[in-house]
Amino acid sequence: MSMKRPVIAAVLVCASSLVAIAQIRPDNRGDKDASIFGVDWSKGEAPLVGESREAAAKRLLGYTPDPDKYPIRRTPWDKKPYFGGVFWPSDVELARAPVPLETVYKKGPEIQARRESIALATWTNGFSRPMFNCVPSRIVEGNTAGPISTQVVHGPGLMAVFPEAGNYRLIRIDSAPRNTARKPSYMGDALAHWEADTLVVETTNFKDGMWLGGPAGNRPPQTASDALRVVERWSIPDGRMLEYRVTVYDDKMLTGPWTGPTLRMGRMRNDAVIEAQPCFEDPVLVKMEEEYQAKQKEKAQ
Amino acid sequence: MKVAAAAACVALAIAGASAQTAAPKTVWGEPDISGVWKVPAPVGARANRDTFNLAQLDRLYKPEARKAVSPQDDPSLHCRPSAFPRAAILGGSIQITQAPGMAYVFTEAFPTYRIIPTDGKRRLTPDFLIPYFMGNSAAHWEGDTLVVDVISFSGEGWLASRDDKPTAKSPGVWPTSDQMKVTERWRRVNADTLEYQARVDDPGVLTGPWETPRITLKRQNVDRIEEAICIEKEGASAYLERYGLKN
Numbered sequence: 020m021s022m023k024r025p026v027i028a029a030v031l032v033c034a035s036s037l038v039a040i041a042q043i044r045p046d047n048r049g050d051k052d053a054s055i056f057g058v059d060w061s062k063g064e065a066p067l068v069g070e071s072r073e074a075a076a077k078r079l080l081g082y083t084p085d086p087d088k089y090p091i092r093r094t095p096w097d098k099k100p101y102f103g104g105v106f107w108p109s110d111v112e113l114a115r116a117p118v119p120l121e122t123v124y125k126k127g128p129e130i131q132a133r134r135e136s137i138a139l140a141t142w143t144n145g146f147s148r149p150m151f152n153c154v155p156s157r158i159v160e161g162n163t164a165g166p167i168s169t170q171v172v173h174g175p176g177l178m179a180v181f182p183e184a185g186n187y188r189l190i191r192i193d194s195a196p197r198n199t200a201r202k203p204s205y206m207g208d209a210l211a212h213w214e215a216d217t218l219v220v221e222t223t224n225f226k227d228g229m230w231l232g233g234p235a236g237n238r239p240p241q242t243a244s245d246a247l248r249v250v251e252r253w254s255i256p257d258g259r260m261l262e263y264r265v266t267v268y269d270d271k272m273l274t275g276p277w278t279g280p281t282l283r284m285g286r287m288r289n290d291a292v293i294e295a296q297p298c299f300e301d302p303v304l305v306k307m308e309e310e311y312q313a314k315q316k317e318k319a320q
Numbered sequence: 321m322k323v324a325a326a327a328a329c330v331a332l333a334i335a336g337a338s339a340q341t342a343a344p345k346t347v348w349g350e351p352d353i354s355g356v357w358k359v360p361a362p363v364g365a366r367a368n369r370d371t372f373n374l375a376q377l378d379r380l381y382k383p384e385a386r387k388a389v390s391p392q393d394d395p396s397l398h399c400r401p402s403a404f405p406r407a408a409i410l411g412g413s414i415q416i417t418q419a420p421g422m423a424y425v426f427t428e429a430f431p432t433y434r435i436i437p438t439d440g441k442r443r444l445t446p447d448f449l450i451p452y453f454m455g456n457s458a459a460h461w462e463g464d465t466l467v468v469d470v471i472s473f474s475g476e477g478w479l480a481s482r483d484d485k486p487t488a489k490s491p492g493v494w495p496t497s498d499q500m501k502v503t504e505r506w507r508r509v510n511a512d513t514l515e516y517q518a519r520v521d522d523p524g525v526l527t528g529p530w531e532t533p534r535i536t537l538k539r540q541n542v543d544r545i546e547e548a549i550c551i552e553k554e555g556a557s558a559y560l561e562r563y564g565l566k567n
Contacts, residue, residue, distance in 0.1 A: 095420060096347045103419055152553050153399075172424045172435075174354065174417035175347070177544070179424065179433070187426060187433055189415065189544045204547035292443055294452055295432040297401055300552050 084256030106284035107168035153298035244271035357537035365486035385525035391482035399550035401430035402477035497524025
């Protein structure tokens with residue numbers, strides 16, 4: 020196994036984190052120092068840039084939601100909770116996953132072969148992580164992939180989610196039947212309905228081979244099949260945060276459903292925005308990949 | 321009596337038709353420009369037909385701005401998005417959704433999005449404006465028209481395609497600079513029609529302002545735009561062909 024793999028992964032994660040900080044901006048209030056670093060959570064102000072992931076986790080986990088003090092904003096069109104805003108960070112676990120995802124993977128040579136050989140998910144060289152080639156992998160893997168921030172846009176009948184440095188997802192909120200003409204896609208076809216104040220998003224029609232989790236040690240990537248179905252539950256305990264939990268179904272790859280951790284994300288100030296940063300291949304990393312592939316070829320000969 | 325009844329019927333029919341086609345409003349009272357929209361026919365300058373006012377744009381270019389630029393530098397060939405106005409005519413649909421005081425535009429081709437505050441307030445101070453493919457928008461309503469001022473571009477987008485050649489001498493290169501400013505006018509004409517027009521000021525590459533014609537976008541009977549991810553490794557030309565985009 021190449022020693023370069025963890026290095027490359029670290030580069031990608033670090034680069035991603037830097038982008039996150041660069042993308043979140045305060046508004047026009049003029050008091051830049053206060054808007055960046057001086058925000059006092061205890062006074063009900065949401066943080067902007069400058070807060071470490073550790074500080075955010077401490078703040079979020081030590082907090083009891085208080086919807087009377089921090090009311091849940093509701094939409095003018097259906098009076099349901101309004102999810103619009105920027106949330107940070109996206110990987111703070113309020114409750115852990117009941118079991119590790121790996122424990123629900125089916126065993127056997129066929130499953131192993133699928134996990135090791137899917138074209139976009141070859142994993143042995145460290146360069147073929149979907150993200151490396153700007154292939155979206157965000158729907159499950161991305162939600163726990165690191166301290167990223169997420170922008171949610173919420174309009175009548177539609178919610179859009181932009182994890183920073185990722186592709187947007189468009190989630191339809193209504194009870195109309197699924198459009199069966201849509202082609203399988205990286206992000207799948209997301210339809211949502213309300214269960215009281217919880218938004219339940221069910222996504223199907225994925226391309227074959229999406230990643231649910233990356234490789235680790237001798238473990239190949241946790242890939243899914245075209246039977247993947249993802250059910251997310253989005254809720255707003257009070258006006259300062261949202262909570263999120265995902266359950267994954269895949270009859271071809273898993274022995275049963277897998278439920279992820281309950282994530283709690285803090286709402287940033289209402290005027291924070293994440294601007295889209297389209298993903299492009301980094302020429303430096305591409306060159307490193309080419310050199311690596313050439314060395315591998317040499318070794319094989 | 322018969323005449324009066326007939327007149328009433330005609331009046332009701334006219335009112336009904338008008339209600340069917342009138343530009344709708346959102347629940348909170350802003351003009352409703354949401355939906356999935358697409359230009360019904362290719363827009364540009366091909367085969368001696370210029371439907372994007374590109375002959376005028378051609379004349380406005382500073383010669384030095386195009387000197388070192390090749391048609392192969394067209395960002396669409398490298399999976400790079402171009403900003404509006406070009407993004408409106410690429411051939412893919414765009415989707416707009418709104419919330420009070422905000423509009424959000426998603427593009428199908430070279431997927432990206434724009435966040436447009438419609439209350440007239442730019443969200444960023446100049447210190448925090450980072451040059452960006454789609455620029456930074458601030459908008460206000462003038463009657464039913466959303467007027468958007470867009471600044472802070474990265475200068476990497478093009479205004480038209482390498483294949484757009486309004487004259488035989490046109491080099492087919494349409495670069496922009498980071499000095500570009502765009503003023504857009506979006507108007508919902510009726511239930512099925514959205515009108516778009518833009519003025520481009522870019523002293524970095526142009527000698528004067530360029531105005532696009534009014535572009536008509538038609539409402540598409542789909543709930544969302546399709547996912548159309550451009551992956552450079554797979555080749556942008558194949559991408560353009562696969563999704564039927566203008567190249």
